[in-house]
Amino acid sequence: MTDLLDPPVQLPPVPPAHEAIEEHGHDEHHGPTGILKWITTTDHKVIGLSYTITSVIMLVIGGAFAEILRAQLATPNGTLVSFAQYNELFTMHGSVMIYLFAGPFAFGALANIMVPIQIGAPDMAFPRLNALSYWLYLTGAITMLSGFFTAGGAANFGWVAYAPLSNSVNTPGAGADLWIGGLLLTGFSAIFTGVNLCATIFYLRAPGMTMFRMPIFTWNMLVTAILILLAFPVLTAGLIMLYCDRHFGTHIFSVQGGGVPVLWQHIFWFWGHPEVYILALPFFGMATEILAVFSRKPVFGYKGMVFATLSIAALSLGVWAHHMFTTGVVLLPFFSIMSLLIAVPTGIKIFNWIGTMWRGEIWFSTAMLMAIGFVVTFLIGGLTGIYLASPPLDFFTHDTYFVVAHFHSVVMALVLAGMGALYYWGPKITGYLLNERIGKLQFWFLFIGTQVFTFPLYILGLEGMPRRVAVYPHDPQWKFLNDLSTFGAVLIGVSTILFVVNVAVSWKRYPAGDNPWDAQTLEWFTTSPPPHHNFYRLPQIRSERPTWDYNHPEHRSLGHGTHPEEHHDEVSSS
Amino acid sequence: MRVEAKVLLGLGLFFGLMCAVYWNWSLENAGGVMMFAGMLLCFLPGSYYYWWSRRMRARPEDDPNATQGQGAGFVGTFPGTSIWPFTLGMGAFFVVLALVFGIWFLVPGLGLVVWALLGGTAEGRRGGKY
Ligand code: HEM
Ligand SMILES: [Cu+2]
Numbered sequence: 001m002t003d004l005l006d007p008p009v010q011l012p013p014v015p016p017a018h019e020a021i022e023e024h025g026h027d028e029h030h031g032p033t034g035i036l037k038w039i040t041t042t043d044h045k046v047i048g049l050s051y052t053i054t055s056v057i058m059l060v061i062g063g064a065f066a067e068i069l070r071a072q073l074a075t076p077n078g079t080l081v082s083f084a085q086y087n088e089l090f091t092m093h094g095s096v097m098i099y100l101f102a103g104p105f106a107f108g109a110l111a112n113i114m115v116p117i118q119i120g121a122p123d124m125a126f127p128r129l130n131a132l133s134y135w136l137y138l139t140g141a142i143t144m145l146s147g148f149f150t151a152g153g154a155a156n157f158g159w160v161a162y163a164p165l166s167n168s169v170n171t172p173g174a175g176a177d178l179w180i181g182g183l184l185l186t187g188f189s190a191i192f193t194g195v196n197l198c199a200t201i202f203y204l205r206a207p208g209m210t211m212f213r214m215p216i217f218t219w220n221m222l223v224t225a226i227l228i229l230l231a232f233p234v235l236t237a238g239l240i241m242l243y244c245d246r247h248f249g250t251h252i253f254s255v256q257g258g259g260v261p262v263l264w265q266h267i268f269w270f271w272g273h274p275e276v277y278i279l280a281l282p283f284f285g286m287a288t289e290i291l292a293v294f295s296r297k298p299v300f301g302y303k304g305m306v307f308a309t310l311s312i313a314a315l316s317l318g319v320w321a322h323h324m325f326t327t328g329v330v331l332l333p334f335f336s337i338m339s340l341l342i343a344v345p346t347g348i349k350i351f352n353w354i355g356t357m358w359r360g361e362i363w364f365s366t367a368m369l370m371a372i373g374f375v376v377t378f379l380i381g382g383l384t385g386i387y388l389a390s391p392p393l394d395f396f397t398h399d400t401y402f403v404v405a406h407f408h409s410v411v412m413a414l415v416l417a418g419m420g421a422l423y424y425w426g427p428k429i430t431g432y433l434l435n436e437r438i439g440k441l442q443f444w445f446l447f448i449g450t451q452v453f454t455f456p457l458y459i460l461g462l463e464g465m466p467r468r469v470a471v472y473p474h475d476p477q478w479k480f481l482n483d484l485s486t487f488g489a490v491l492i493g494v495s496t497i498l499f500v501v502n503v504a505v506s507w508k509r510y511p512a513g514d515n516p517w518d519a520q521t522l523e524w525f526t527t528s529p530p531p532h533h534n535f536y537r538l539p540q541i542r543s544e545r546p547t548w549d550y551n552h553p554e555h556r557s558l559g560h561g562t563h564p565e566e567h568h569d570e571v572s573s574s
Numbered sequence: 575m576r577v578e579a580k581v582l583l584g585l586g587l588f589f590g591l592m593c594a595v596y597w598n599w600s601l602e603n604a605g606g607v608m609m610f611a612g613m614l615l616c617f618l619p620g621s622y623y624y625w626w627s628r629r630m631r632a633r634p635e636d637d638p639n640a641t642q643g644q645g646a647g648f649v650g651t652f653p654g655t656s657i658w659p660f661t662l663g664m665g666a667f668f669v670v671l672a673l674v675f676g677i678w679f680l681v682p683g684l685g686l687v688v689w690a691l692l693g694g695t696a697e698g699r700r701g702g703k704y
Contacts, residue, residue, distance in 0.1 A: 032655060037655070039657065039660045040655040040656055040657050040660065041655060042652070042653050042654065042655060042656055042659070043654075122652060123652045127652055127653060128653060128656050128658065128659050128694065129659070130659075131656070131659035131660070132659040132662055132663055134659075134663075135659060135660055135662070135663025135664070135666075135667075136663055136666060138663075139663060139664070139666070139667035139670075142667075143667070143670060143671070174674050174675070177673060177674040178674055180673070181670035181671070181673050181674055182670075184670055184673075185666060185667065185670055188666070202578050202623075205635035206634075206635065206642070206645055207634030207635055207637070207640035207641065207642055207643075207644045207645035208634070208635070208637065208638065208639070208640040208641070208642070209635050210577070210635065210636055210637070210638055211577035211578065211581075211636075212577070213638075222581075226581075226582070226585065226616075229615065230612050230615055230616075234608060243673065263604055266602075266604040266605055266608075267604065267608075270604075270605065270608045310581065310584070310585070313585065314584075314585055314588040314589070314592075317589055317592065317609060317612050318589075318592045318596065318609070320605070321605070329602075330600075330602070331596070331599060331600040331602065334595070334596060334599060334600065338592075532654075533652070537642075538642045538645075539642075540641065540642060541640075542638075
C-alpha cells in the first residue's frame with residue numbers, strides 16, 4: 001500500500017504536511033476573518049460556498065414566484081395577481097431559475113469547489129478572477145431582481161425578451177433595463193468562470209491525472225466551460241444591441257428602421273440552446289458520480305460517456321432554431337435532423353447510467369435516490385423533447401403547456417440531481433452529513449411532486465392551453481388538471497422547506513469524516529472540509545478512481561486482468 | 575497537452591463542417607456567421623495547444639506513470655486574499671446602474687474600476703499576500 005503514497009506534494013503555501021494537520025484545525029488559514037474574509041477571499045472553496053448559498057436562495061425565490069403562478073392558475077379566473085403582475089412573475093421566475101439559479105449553482109458553486117479538488121489542484125487557475133465572477137453574479141442578481149422595486153415593475157417580456165416586444169415602446173421602464181444590466185453582469189461572471197475552469201483543467205492537474213482519468217464530473221465541466229465560452233459572448237453582444245435599440249435609436253431589431261426582429265431570436269437561441277446543455281451537462285456529471293459511488297462500481301463505459309458529452313457539445317451549436325420552427329423562416333430539415341441526432345449521445349448516457357447501476361451493490365442513500373429520480377425524470381423530459389424536434393408536432397404544441405411540461409421535466413430532473421449533489425458533496429464541503437431520514441422524505445416529495453406537477457401540463461398542452469396566460473376558460477377538466485398541477489407544485493414547495501429544515505436540524509450534528517461514502521475520486525482523499533489549498537498529500541493516480549485504488553488495493557482499477565469484473569476501458573494518456 | 579488540443583480542434587472541425595452545410599443550404603447569414611466564429615474560437619486555442627504539444631515533453635499530468643514527487647515544487651502564485659475583485663465588481667455594478675439610472679453613476683463606477691485595475695495590477699506585481 002505504501003507504494004501508492006508518495007511524499008507530500010509541496011504546494012507553495014501549505015506548510016510541511018503532517019505538522020500542519022496537528023497544529024491547525026482543518027480549514028485554518030492566516031488572514032482576515034468574518035465579513036472581511038468573505039469580501040477578500042480568493043479561496044475557491046469559500047467563493048464556491050458563497051455561490052452555493054446565493055444560488056440556493058435564488059432557487060427559493062424563483063420557486064416562490066412559481067408557487068404564486070400556480071396559485072393563480074388553481075382557478076380559471078384567478079384574482080391573486082393582475083395580468084401585468086403575472087407577466088412579471090413568469091418572466092422573473094424563468095429568469096431567476098435559468099440565469100441566477102441553475103447555471104451559477106452548477107459552475108459557480110459545485111464545479112468551483114469540486115473541479116480543483118477532483119484533479120488535485122490547489123485552487124482555481126485565476127483565484128482573483130474567480131472572486132470577481134462571484135461579485136458580478138451577486139450584483140447581477142441584485143440588479144435583475146431590483147426591477148420589482150421600480151415604478152413600472154420588473155421585466156415582463158418573458159425570459160427570452162423577444163423583439164419587438166422588448167423594445168422601448170412596448171416595454172418602457174427601468175425594469176427591462178435592469179433585466180438587461182443584470183444579465184450583462186451575470187453573463188460576464190459566467191464567461192470568467194468558463195475561462196477559469198478551462199485553464200484549471202488544462203494546467204493544474206496533479207501528476208498522473210491524465211485527461212482520460214479525470215472524473216466524469218470534471219470532464220463535463222470542461223465541456224460546459226467550452227460551451228460557455230462559445231455561447232455567452234453572443235448573448236452579451238445581443239443584449240448590447242437590444243440596449244442600443246431601446247436607448248440610442250438604432251434599428252437592429254425593428255422593422256421600421258430596416259432591422260430584422262427575428263435576428264434577436266437567432267442571437268438569443270444561438271446562446272439559448274447551448275445554454276440548455278451548459279445547464280444540463282454539469283448535472284449529468286453529478287448524477288454520474290453519485291450513481292457510480294452508490295453502486296460501488298466504476299462508471300460504466302467511461303470513454304463512451306466522455307465522447308457522448310463531446311458530441312452533445314458539438315451538435316449543440318447547430319440546433320438553435322428548433323425554438324424558431326414556427327417563425328417560418330428557418331431551415332426546418334437541418335434543425336430537425338440535428339436536434340434528433342442529439343438524442344443519440346443522450347441515449348448513450350442513459351444507457352451508461354443504467355449500466356453503471358446494473359448488478360451493482362446499490363446503496364439507497366438520499367443522494368442515490370435523487371440521482372435515480374434524475375434519470376427517470378430526465379428520461380421523460382428527453383423523450384418529450386424528441387417530439388418537439390419534429391416540426392409538424394412542434395407546430396401543434398408550440399407555445400402550449402406541452403412545452404412548459406417538457407422543459408420542466410428536464411429542469412426538475414436537474415434540481416433532483418443538484419439536490420443529490422448537495423447530499424453527496426455537502427459533507428465534503430462542510431464536514432457534516434445531512435440527516436438521511438429527512439433527506440429521503442424530501443426526495444419523495446420532490447420526485448412525486450415533480451411528476452404530479454408536470455403530467456397534467458402535458459395533457460393541458462395537447463388540449464391547447466397556451467402558456468403565459470393568467471386565466472383560462474371554465475372547463476371542469478381543465479380546472480381539475482390545473483389543480484392537480486398546483487398540488488404537485490405544493491409538494492415541490494414542501495420538499496424545499498424540508499431541505500431547509502434538514503440543514504437546520506443537521507447543523508454540525510453528524511461529523512462526516514474524510515470519506516463517508518467510500519467514494520472513488522480524489523476529493524474524497526483529502527480532509528472534510530479540505531485544508532487551504534486542498535491537499536496535505538496525494539495518492540498515486542493510476543486510474544480514474546485514485547481514492548478507491550488506495551483504499552481497496554485488492555480491487556484496484558489498475559490491476560487490469562486480475563479482476564475480470566473490475567475490468568473496464570484501458571485508460572490511455574495523451 | 576495533446577488530448578486538450580484534440581478536443582478543441584475536433585470541436586472546431588465539426589463546427590466548420592456544420593457551418594459549411596448550414597450556410598450553403600440555408601443562405602441565412604446570422605447563424606452562418608455565428609457558427610463560423612464558433613469554429614474560429616475553437617481553432618485559436620486548439621492550434622496553440624497543438625503547436626506546443628509537439629514541441630514539449632509530456633508534463634507529469636500527461637504521463638500515466640507519473641509519481642506525485644514529479645509534481646513537487648512551485649505550482650504558481652495563489653494570492654491568499656485580495657480586495658480588488660470586490661472593488662472591481664462594485665465598479666462594474668455602478669457602471670451597469672448607469673445604463674439604467676443615468677450617466678452620473680459612471681463617476682463612482684469608472685472610479686472604482688480604474689482604482690481596482692491599478693491596485694490589482696500592483697498587487698499582482700508584488701505577488702499578493704498569503
Ligand atoms: C418549484 C418548481 C417549479 C414550478 C412549480 C414552476 C412553475 C412554472 C410556471 C407556472 C410557469 C409559467 C407558465 C406560464 O404561465 O407560461 C413556469 C415557467 C418557466 N419556468 Fe418554471 N417552475 C418550477 C421550476 C423551474 C425550474 C427549476 C426552472 C429552471 C431551472 C424553471 C424554468 C422556467 C422557465 C424558463 C419558464 C418560462 C418563463 C417564460 O415563459 O418566460 N422552472 N414555471
Ligand atoms: Cu433548444
